[in-house]
Amino acid sequence: MNILLILPILIPLLTAISSLLAWRNRSLQRVFSTTGACALFGVSLALFAVVWQDGVQASQMGNWPAPFGITMVADLFSALMVVLTGLTGLGVVVYSLAAIDPERESFGFHALMHFLLMGVCGAFLTGDIFNLYVWFEVLLISSFVLLQLGGEKAQLEGAIKYVTINLVSSALFLTAIAILYGMVGTLNMADLAVQLKSADRQEMLTTVSVLFLLAFGIKAAIFPLFFWLPASYHTPPAPVSAIFAGLLTKVGVYALVRVFTLMFVQQSEQLSRLILVAAGLTMTTGILGALVQNDFRRVLSFNLVSHIGYMIMGLGLFTPLALAGTVFYTIHDVLVKTCLFLVGGIIYRLRGTYKLSKLGGLYQARPVVAVVFLVPALSLAGVPPLSGFWGKFILIKAGLDRQAYLMVAVALVVGLLTLYSMAIVWSEAFWKRAPDDRQAEAPLLPTAQLHSRLLYFIPVGVLACLMVLIGALPEPFYDIAGRAAEQLMNPTDYVRTVLGRLP
Amino acid sequence: MSLLQISLGMAVLLLSITVVLAFVRLLIGPSLPDRVVALDLMSTVGIGAVAVYAIATRAPVFLDVASVLALVSFLGVIAFAYYVAKRGQAEELSREQSVQRIEDS
């Protein structure tokens, strides 16, 4: 019995319900939303602390013994992801208090945001493969709705692609679950891990694992399944893009890591090369896409894709160090992508456009914005000593240790190209003279009062500080990543805690 | 083989033929209402099939399925009829408008 395992789901749910009940009262919704986000963050920290101290935690929903009921379980990786969810959620909620227009707010924005957080937390915490599907659907549908909320032309066009392809992914996921159930007759992931070892027809498991790879690969946006992402992520308002970029693709990565470390251990050896190829191509095509964009947020979207490749690379290498790299990189990527998209929102608020060709002169005019852009941008490019550097370092070391030289070369070159891409943005939006001189004199956040300015900058600032902090003091974070990876590589504790016995 | 079993067999056969016939109507149309009628008949056959199945398996629980099917298939047919009428109205309106436009010019 561990109440902390269900609270990350219940708190957003109750927050969302409260917001729904207060449908007509925007200010009340804002209060609920902020309170809920704070509570979620607090609970996530508590959960993490417990898992850190006492090891894997599990709770059997409905008090039915595993594998018959649904088990909620948190190992370090899960707990860490929940903490990141709480953190990003809080940041984005605070930011959106200032950045979201009243119209969107009065059509359920806050409720949707918390539904999304609920789905994400559920996906991280569940120990049941079908329940994972359900949480995926929760977060997907919330993201669908958030994506189109406002109904602008671009939003709708993007949403069609996003929705369609993600539904295909869901269908594949469902198919994979069905086959798994058809083969071993259980749904609990820990139980599956045990059963699959002794299943008839191990070769069939390769097929199943390939299905999971496809389904989660689409959600994680890896090559060649990522096209929906750059088509849509730049279309909604900044806070929405930010939370999508920060969390959603990571859920796909999380799911990939989870199933391949827990259930398909042998298969992940077989598929290792395939995953590495996908990782390399994801990095490359993503960054190439970023280089040609004129829209700031599309640059970020393609970078998002590109850097999924790094996380997948860790999975493909499949050593403790590599997985630690994946975990570390995921922490970093959540922070950096959220932060960059939020900064994008600030820029849009200042200049009314995302187009690099129309931007300029921000360096002089808004040095604070320049700083809060630079930190995540450099961190993204892996410039030391920021968070991104360590993530990349660990992965590259792991790659060299496994003699995956080509992979390492690709990862390094893509790092350089990322730097290039960020330098283009910097040069165009900040260094270049503003194409329109009147723009340069536009007041900072025209309608915003001081507190609104704070709402914009506090989340961005905190995230940027975290990146610096992780960069400056990597040891505790590497320690976490390392221990999380250890648990992933050796899931005995996980299985024992879930099933209540040794397999 | 009891009388009931024979009759069940016959029922299954007849219902199967009926549903195929209805499907033929669905296929050839020609008008939208024809297809809707075909669907209506198919769903009625469905209700019958459920009832027959309940008898055959001695499971009265299936009767509830029949009740629900009766309700929702009615809804479906009403929806289609609604659609056909609305579409007809829309077409009529646009024809009217184009006539109006020709007269105006």
Next chain:
Amino acid sequence: MKTLLLNLLLTIAWMALTGQFLLSNFIVGFAVAYLILWLAQVEADPSGYFARVPKMIALLTFFLWELIKANLKVAYDVLSPKWHMRPGVVAIPLELTSDLEITLLANLITLTPGTLSLDVSTDRKVLYVHSMYIDDVNEFQRQIKDGFERRIREVFQ
């Protein structure tokens, strides 16, 4: 009062559905029916309900007889290779006024094979009926008016 009656009717329907005639089930059914009536705000108008039961039975019997008769006629036409139909749409002037009565009439006509109520005019004065066997228009109109319409009027008025 009418609502109470409706409530009771629904309660009976509930007990029939659940198949248990027990006091506890009556209470539950009554509560459910009450809730539904509150939720759905149905205005009831089955006034003078009990006096009309015999007339209703008469109507029902008449209807069933017509039903079987007509069904056989149609069945013959469907099965026989040669057709005997003389179809057409006939307007039937209505004397019934309430929605319920008109609806009942229309539905009974429809249920009888060979005839089909197409629509009621917007001013509720005419019911348009499609029939497969029209030998004489006036005779057909008279049959309907004397048959279903009269009996329905008797039930409700």
Next chain:
Amino acid sequence: MLLAVVSGFAAALFAPFIHRRLPRYSGWLFATLPAGLFVYFVSFSGRIAEAEPPRFAYTWLGSLGIDLTFHVDGLSLLFALLIAAIGALVIVYSGSYLAGHAEQGIFFSHMLAFMASMLGLVLADNAIVLFIFWELTSLSSYFLIGFDHRRAGARHAALQALLVTGLGGLALLAGLILMGSVFGTLEISQWMLTGDAIRFHVLYLPIVLLIAGAAFTKSAQIPFHFWLPNAMEAPAPVSTYLHSATMVKAGIYLLARLNPVLGDTVMWSALVTTFGAATMVTGAYLALVHVDLKRILAYTTISALGMMTMLLGIGTPIAIQACVVFLLAHALYKGALFLVAGAIDHATGVRDATRLGGLFGQMPVVAIAGLVAALSSAGVPPHLGFVGKELVYQALSEHLLNAILLGAMLLTSISFVAVAGVVGYRPFFEGMRDVAREPHPPGLSLCLGPALLAALGLIIGVAPGLVEHWLVAPAASAIGFQPVAVELALWHGFHYNLLLTLFAFATGMFVYSRWDGFRAVCTSLDASASFGPARGYDLLLTATSAAARATTRILQSGHLHFYLLTIVVTAIALIGGSLLTQHLPLGVSRWSDVRIHEFVLAVLVLAATVLVVRARKLITAVVSLGVVGYGVALFFLFFSAPDLAMTQFAIESLSVLLLVLVLFRLPEIERYSRTSERVRDAVPALIFGGLMTILVLTVTALSREARLAPFFAEHSYPDAKGMNVVNVILVDFRGLDTMGEITVLSIAAIGVFSLLKLFLKGKRESEGNP
């Protein structure tokens, strides 16, 4: 020690604020930091002469073997002192050079950060720490080159420097990690102890290539040299500090630092010497092509860097000694010359050597400093440059290929002499100036730097003993990893090297006198503009951009059907591939257990599916879809799932209602695609369907024990108090699924509601609209 390194960063953080408070004196104020550091580092000089260099360790990322370890040996000390000293002078200089500039505070911030990075780089003992500072120097260089960021040229040059040195950074990281794994530690001082471990390792060649690549990009060796002249977009203090005295020497530092580990092999020496010599000649040659003072200096810097690289490649004790001395000499004279050029630019706004002249009157101190530094660079005694060059000749003459190398050196020396004339003499003492504005005399802070540096070059040249024991010898010992006794002297007696020097000087003077003619000849011979490495860089960038455009246009085409097709084809490849490798017991013989009504239903559903696909009218498609849905529900019913059947019936009807409510607002189905396109899509779709069929057949042919069902059958009634097991699963055993499910429904409802009701008002630019 950590404090010494970090203090620069801390100062950088506050520099803009301090500067805003004290704009007039901030340069002097900030210069106290490097000055203090200089004093601090001088205090080490006594200790490093003893055997064990001081080491400082601070725990950081110990689990990966990365701790903040620093050590101060001769090599580090030499660099640290240069960095601190020149840093102090340059910062003072900048205080006046950029006075009144809006971003001067930020400039100081960047400079201080750079200084700290450079210090960290030369002091680090841990390879990764070294790398981190290495990258930081590249980064601060980017900001400093792009300081005048409103000009496209500055931005372009900054990016170029960043990318080229960034490329080297990648190589360095990979190389260092590989070395770390070979040695099992990342502490460079540990590597020294077991250098042989790597020379015979399989990875030796790749490591050498990576490390050399890193050093070559940073130190502007051929073919990566082109970024350095372009970096002259930076203000003069930056060029002085980064691009002559310190940062570009980081590559030299790296080669020197790793010489004990990697050096002493044919491979190493061939590679490093060749590239160094080639760079030296090329730089010297290109210096004669240009007229911009700073560019000329940049090319001579490249040449000098090539010379140092070449010396490290040779690797004999005398070569190392020559390298150290020349490095010191070059830092002093080139720093001074850059500052002089900056002062000229500052005063006249002109850097074109052909348009400058006769400035001595306006800036006598600068002029003298310039002349002195130029003489040092020309290798004229008694300057330190002369001492250095003599040693170089000596080192080269001992080499196997002495003829070639000496020849190259001679050519270089000639060029240096000519350039010295152009830069140090001509602007002040010769010709007429052709400048728009009246030059204004430079202030104290502009004169201090060049004067002091030039003077130092002269003083040390006259009395090399000042530095030989406590600075040069330890540095040379560190590079060679063996104690070296250094005897520096201005006068070595008559040696044929002296003849070479004299010859070079005479020829150089001649070239100087015919500078215009030579320039014309050289320019006509210079092919680098059309197919040099700079052109290569441009091409590479263009190619990358073109490739990026092409791939993105193809992949991210915007066609949803292409996206789906890609996914389907990938799925087919992966699933099909995995199925191909196995024997599949399909169990098709099981077909016979089908009942008539089931078969009819199956055919009906398939037929309705075909009808859905082929329908020309929307409503036909929807009706047929309804048939499919009802058919599926009947399957559920026939196989013991009444709850499912009910739900499916209900949902199907409601979906029909929804479709119908929406569809009559939509246009009729159009056939947009051609037959060939339809075939293109139909084939993969059918294959995918076929794969699914195979999967179902295979899996259902397997035997399996039902693990969950017996439990539910057992506990449903006694413990969960329900007889409909499916419902008990839904609300109890797996209630959490249902919780999520109703959440999905609720969200969908909000979505539909907002889609139908929310129309944003106002005509602002759509956020997402590109």
Next chain:
Amino acid sequence: MSSLILSAATRYLLPLLLLLSVYLLLRGHNLPGGGFVGGLVGAAAFALHCIAHGVETSKRVLRVQPRTLIAVGLLTAALSGSLSLFAGRPFMTGIWNSDGLTILGKIGTPAVFDMGVYLVVLGVVLTIIYSLSEE
């Protein structure tokens, strides 16, 4: 688009269908049915009413905003699951009264949960249909 026949028929069908829907809900624990089907049938009933009588009438008849039904339903479901948390048991652990009413079966939190499901389904479908019809 109002048909007299349809509107008269649906007026009397509505309570009957709602009865069926509640019946399906309550019997779902022991026989086919449950919150989903119950809610769907209830929604179908109102949908019919909506087609026949128009949205405004149908909304007036329902009295409650469908959105409120969703929120209340979700809250019911969430609270029924959370009740066991206060007893120190895991989320969604069933809590049952000892004897229970005869017809409803035993009253327990899973049954309440099912009612939440019913309300949500009803609210969701009606929200969708009403807002579509209003367009």
Next chain:
Amino acid sequence: MEVTLAFVIGGLYAAGIYLMMRRSIVKLIIGLALLGHAANLLIFTIGRLVRGAPPIIDHGKTHLIGQFADPVPEALILTAIVIGFGVSAFAIVLIWRSHETVGTDDLDEMRSTDSFD
């Protein structure tokens, strides 16, 4: 019976995917619906088919006896069906709104979010 259903499932998958790759947004929606049916039927079939023995405990018994259909896939499909309904309801309206806003039903003309200039 599994064999027959396997072909039905294959057909549904193929048809669903084919329709989704059309350019008309309406076909996209219909394709999605078919794909949903396909997945549900696949779970159902793979969970093994049992005729006429629903997992409902007979009156007076305390647990299921004899042969009965596996209730787990049924519960899973029920969840999947309902989720699918919510999602497709949203998708249908999304399609309508897109058509309304963009002014076309041709997906090839909805490419503005993928242009990079």
Next chain:
Amino acid sequence: MQEAVSAILLIIGSAFMFIAGLGIVRMPDLFMRMSCATKASTLGVGFILLALAVHFGQFGVSSRATATIIFVVVTAPVAAHMIGRSAYIVQVPLWKNSIIDHLCDRYDRCKLELGSYAHERTDDPGGD
């Protein structure tokens, strides 16, 4: 006895269904197809449900079967009416041998209103 009754009812019901199926295919126009299909199938399904009620003989089952029969009987004509009405709105043609059409041109298709014959009492109702 019970079983026999149930069997006979079942066969009658199925037979009516079959007739409905034939009717829907054979009849020459929509209205006559509906006349056959809706009615015969309603009757057919009524008989089948009756068979079910008789077969199980339990009160709970029978009452529910009856309720379903009533429901089908109530809804079928409404559905038929709705289809017929919509068919007339979209001008589905009558069979060429139809002898009379009082409804002809009386629909205002724009407002979906139906005029009453009563207003035009003076005219000949039409046909022969």
